[in-house]
Amino acid sequence: xxxxxxxxxxxxxxxxxxxxxxxxxxxxxxxxxxxxxxxxxxxxxxxxxxxxxxxxxxxxxxxxxxxxxxxxxxxxxxxxxxxxxxxxxxxxxxxxxxxxxxxxxxxxxxxxxxxxxxxxxxxxxxxxxxxxxxxxxxxxxxxxxxxxxxxxxxxxxxxxxxxxxxxxxxxxxxxxxxxxxxxxxxxxxxxxxxxxxxxxxxxxxxxxxxxxxxxxxxxxxxxxxxxxxxxxxxxxxxxxxxxxxxxxxxxxxxxxxxxxxxxxxxxxxxxxxxxxxxxxxxxxxxxxxxxxxxxxxxxxxxxxxxxxxxxxxxxxxxxxxxxxxxxxxxxxxxxxxxxxxxxxxxxxxxxxxxxxxxxxxxxxxxxxxxxxxxxxxxxxxxxxxxxxxxxxxxxxxxxxxxxxxxxxxxxxxxxxxxxxxxxxxxxxxxxxxxxxxxxxxxxxxxxxxxxxxxxxxxxxxxxxxxxxxxxxxxxxxxxxxxxxxxxxxxxxxxxxxxxxxxxxxxxxxxxxxxxxxxxxxxxxxxxxxxxxxxxxxxxxxxxxxxxxxxxxxxxxxxxxxxxxxxxxxxxxxxxxxxxxxxxxxx
Amino acid sequence: xxxxxxxxxxxxxxxxxxxxxxxxxxxxxxxxxxxxxxxxxxxxxxxxxxxxxxxxxxxxxxxxxxxxxxxxxxxxxxxxxxxxxxxxxxxxxxxxxxxxxxxxxxxxxxxxxxxxxxxxxxxxxxxxxxxxxxxxxxxxxxxxxxxxxxxxxxxxxxxxxxxxxxxxxxxxxxxxxxxxxxxxxxxxxxxxxxxxxxxxxxxxxxxxxxxxxxxxxxxxxxxxxxxxxxxxxxxxxxxxxxxxxxxxxxxxxxxxxxxxxxxxxxxxxxxxx
Numbered sequence: 078x079x080x081x082x083x084x085x086x087x088x089x090x091x092x093x094x095x096x097x098x099x100x101x102x103x104x105x106x107x108x109x110x111x112x113x114x115x116x117x118x119x120x121x122x123x124x125x126x127x128x129x130x131x132x133x134x135x136x137x138x139x140x141x142x143x144x145x146x147x148x149x150x151x152x153x154x155x156x157x158x159x160x161x162x163x164x165x166x167x168x169x170x171x172x173x174x175x176x177x178x179x180x181x182x183x184x185x186x187x188x189x190x191x192x193x194x195x196x197x198x199x200x201x202x203x204x205x206x207x208x209x210x211x212x213x214x215x216x217x218x219x220x221x222x223x224x225x226x227x228x229x230x231x232x233x234x235x236x237x238x239x240x241x242x243x244x245x246x247x248x249x250x251x252x253x254x255x256x257x258x259x260x261x262x263x264x265x266x267x268x269x270x271x272x273x274x275x276x277x278x279x280x281x282x283x284x285x286x287x288x289x290x291x292x293x294x295x296x297x298x299x300x301x302x303x304x305x306x307x308x309x310x311x312x313x314x315x316x317x318x319x320x321x322x323x324x325x326x327x328x329x330x331x332x333x334x335x336x337x338x339x340x341x342x343x344x345x346x347x348x349x350x351x352x353x354x355x356x357x358x359x360x361x362x363x364x365x366x367x368x369x370x371x372x373x374x375x376x377x378x379x380x381x382x383x384x385x386x387x388x389x390x391x392x393x394x395x396x397x398x399x400x401x402x403x404x405x406x407x408x409x410x411x412x413x414x415x416x417x418x419x420x421x422x423x424x425x426x427x428x429x430x431x432x433x434x435x436x437x438x439x440x441x442x443x444x445x446x447x448x449x450x451x452x453x454x455x456x457x458x459x460x461x462x463x464x465x466x467x468x469x470x471x472x473x474x475x476x477x478x479x480x481x482x483x484x485x486x487x488x489x490x491x492x493x494x495x496x497x498x499x500x501x502x503x504x505x506x507x508x509x510x511x512x513x514x515x516x517x518x519x520x521x522x523x524x525x526x527x528x529x530x531x532x533x534x535x536x537x538x539x540x541x542x543x544x545x546x547x548x549x550x551x552x553x554x555x556x557x558x559x560x561x562x563x564x565x566x567x568x569x570x571x572x573x574x575x576x577x578x579x580x581x582x583x584x585x586x587x588x589x590x591x592x593x594x595x596x597x598x599x600x601x602x603x604x605x606x607x608x609x610x611x612x613x614x615x616x617x618x619x620x621x622x623x624x625x626x627x628x629x630x631x632x633x634x635x636x637x638x639x640x641x642x643x644x645x646x647x648x649x650x651x652x653x654x655x656x657x658x659x660x661x662x663x
Numbered sequence: 664x665x666x667x668x669x670x671x672x673x674x675x676x677x678x679x680x681x682x683x684x685x686x687x688x689x690x691x692x693x694x695x696x697x698x699x700x701x702x703x704x705x706x707x708x709x710x711x712x713x714x715x716x717x718x719x720x721x722x723x724x725x726x727x728x729x730x731x732x733x734x735x736x737x738x739x740x741x742x743x744x745x746x747x748x749x750x751x752x753x754x755x756x757x758x759x760x761x762x763x764x765x766x767x768x769x770x771x772x773x774x775x776x777x778x779x780x781x782x783x784x785x786x787x788x789x790x791x792x793x794x795x796x797x798x799x800x801x802x803x804x805x806x807x808x809x810x811x812x813x814x815x816x817x818x819x820x821x822x823x824x825x826x827x828x829x830x831x832x833x834x835x836x837x838x839x840x841x842x843x844x845x846x847x848x849x850x851x852x853x854x855x856x857x858x859x860x861x862x863x864x865x866x867x868x869x870x871x872x873x874x875x876x877x878x879x880x881x882x883x884x885x886x887x888x889x890x891x892x893x894x895x896x897x898x899x900x901x902x903x904x905x906x907x908x909x910x911x912x913x914x915x916x917x918x919x920x921x922x923x924x925x926x927x928x929x930x931x932x933x934x935x936x
Contacts, residue, residue: 217912286935
């Protein structure tokens with residue numbers, strides 16, 4: 078169809094200037110886009126805003142893309158229009174006239190509402206975009222960075238320079254009053270439980286800025302930390318190049334700084350016999366799977382105090398103790414009981430003799446007077462019921478018995494029928510000079526008879542081995558020497574095992590000889606304890622039973638005198654005051 | 664464009680970061696230091712140095728993106744690597760920490776850094792998601808066109824309100840002259856404005872049946888409704904564009920706080936060696 082488009086422009090005089098344009102098309106596209114038949118350069122017009130079409134002689138107008146379109150003031154999407162209707166496409170007034178003159182369709186178009194102040198006003202009122210808010214990345218960044226630097230680094234540093242250092246001096250016992258260091262916020266992790274009481278005073282250990290913690294900080298308090306082994310005999314175990322810190326890591330949280338991983342130990346002890354051929358120790362890798370059986374320290378010769386560790390507990394011929402004592406445990410632990418001199422038959426348990434120490438860790442030594450003497454009274458003469466043989470000193474025993482019977486002979490009144498009349502005389506009756514020799518003879522004979530008889534020699538030999546002593550010409554008691562610690566290199570806490578019966582580890586009920594070493598073999602321990610990674614046993618590492626720093630060896634690190642340290646401006650912890658402090662805690 | 668940063672160069676920087684994370688993880692798993700794993704072991708110092716390097720490099724992105732035509736790496740490389748190395752930093756620094764946290768400068772640094780990474784992830788999410796949402800919302804219009812359309816409606820509303828009763832005219836006047844778009848941060852992030860004068864006028868005109876000439880009332884109502892539609896569209900546009908910028912106002916200042924904490928962390932570690 079042929080379309081006439083009449084663009085009208087209102088002049089300043091008010092007259093309308095018209096520019097005609099003829100086009101040939103099927104329908105007329107109105108919009109801002111260049112492909113439009115009617116191209117309207119106005120921001121209020123969409124690229125493709127509306128379409129005007131002629132169908133069956135009627136003119137239809139259709140809004141595209143929700144472009145603003147109104148017919149006689151009413152917003153429409155599509156409408157049939159005639160030349161009488163006022164059509165508004167955005168700010169343009171449009172009049173359509175079909176079949177006028179030579180055209181199929183005439184479209185008159187005029188901008189009636191130039192862009193006015195509404196838009197400017199609206200734009201002024203609309204605060205769009207983050208820049209209108211007044212935020213500033215730069216300012217915030219400076220503020221954030223400086224705040225962090227000041228609060229976390231410079232502040233504490235400057236305060237710690239200005240404020241006198243908290244001297245943790247236990248000689249004055251003022252640990253409690255020492256203020257928290259301003260730099261406590263710098264801690265790289267929780268202080269171990271045992272160092273917590275001074276842990277907020279950083280300078281106690283960190284003596285100088287930018288210098289790593291020195292061993293002297295540790296030995297200031299820990300003065301008795303011994304070597305691991307003799308550094309002369311075993312230089313490989315001297316740990317000379319290591320610092321305390323190499324093993325004892327602080328700031329690892331609320332736990333001990335003592336290493337307990339078995340890997341640390343088996344690093345050397347796994348192949349120790351290759352590393353140190355001179356060692357008497359055997360290789361070990363894991364308590365549960367690769368640990369040699371226990372070698373008890375047993376007495377070989379009680380008189381010469383010779384001990385040896387040669388046979389293990391699981392040896393086919395188990396180690397035997399030669400303590401010089403005769404003590405069958407089985408006889409004492411009989412279920413039917415034992416006869417007590419005054420209480421009748423009583424049943425003895427282990428605790429009748431074995432009493433733990435105050436810390437409930439080890440058993441106290443057996444004491445004759447306390448544990449044996451109740452039943453084993455050392456009476457020797459029915460005529461002298463209150464008298465007992467002296468225990469522990471055979472030489473004294475011979476003198477004692479002789480003295481007793483000489484005294485009896487002097488006093489008289491001894492009622493044994495076999496005794497001579499002078500001995501049986503009324504007590505207090507003076508002894509005639511002529512009878513003295515006979516009385517003394519009787520006393521000597523009686524003493525010898527007692528000492529050699531059932532109540533002397535016989536009674537002693539119940540528990541002791543006797544021998545003929547050439548120096549005195551009579552019998553004597555072999556020295557007794559009992560092992561105090563069968564496993565001297567291990568530590569064992571009876572208290573923490575108190576729920577396990579004694580018999581679980583010590584087969585005393587069936588022991589008929591005091592030569593039996595009633596210590597458990599390793600499999601007894603292994604029935605509950607496994608190695609570090611055991612899943613079905615109590616995971617136990619080397620330090621569960623063994624110490625690293627060995628008692629009796631020299632200190633591992635030289636100890637700086639406390640005076641030097643005080644003079645060097647450093648915080649000092651006095652170990653004496655530490656003990657004072659811990660006493661206070663208890 | 665921003666989705667393409669994730670798959671840029673066949674995800675070269677994702678692969679580099681994954682290798683980094685994997686190597687770090689294996690070292691951590693097979694590392695058995697004295698005590699618990701921590702920043703003070705050889706691996707701890709190594710990972711710490713690596714993490715500090717990555718942090719400084721990531722921060723350098725802010726300077727690099729201002730200077731055009733750098734010779735070494737294209738901007739797309741920087742952006743893609745920035746994203747993936749930033750994510751890898753989470754793993755590297757966590758292994759550096761040995762999972763030891765407390766109330767101290769070191770954990771402060773860790774959480775500042777994590778917050779920066781998190782804000783970066785949020786920003787990345789915005790960059791991936793919002794451009795499409797913005798385009799869908801605008802439907803081919805620009806903000807200027809939408810404002811122009813609103814001003815057109817305003818003009819028409821003003822014209823039509825000349826013939827109506829005083830109360831309706833006042834409501835329409837408020838709608839034309841006092842409707843706000845954007846404003847402060849909260850306004851820009853708010854889609855529904857409870858006291859919007861345009862909404863108030865629309866409701867007023869809806870309910871003022873019979874007060875004024877029906878055809879005029881209808882004309883006002885259609886324009887107010889249309890303006891409301893445009894307003895909600897432009898407000899959504901404002902909100903999305905605001906968010907698209909806003910995360911950087913978190914990301915950048917916290918980056919600087921993190922760098923300051925990094926300096927403090929390093930100084931402190933060696934101050935109390």
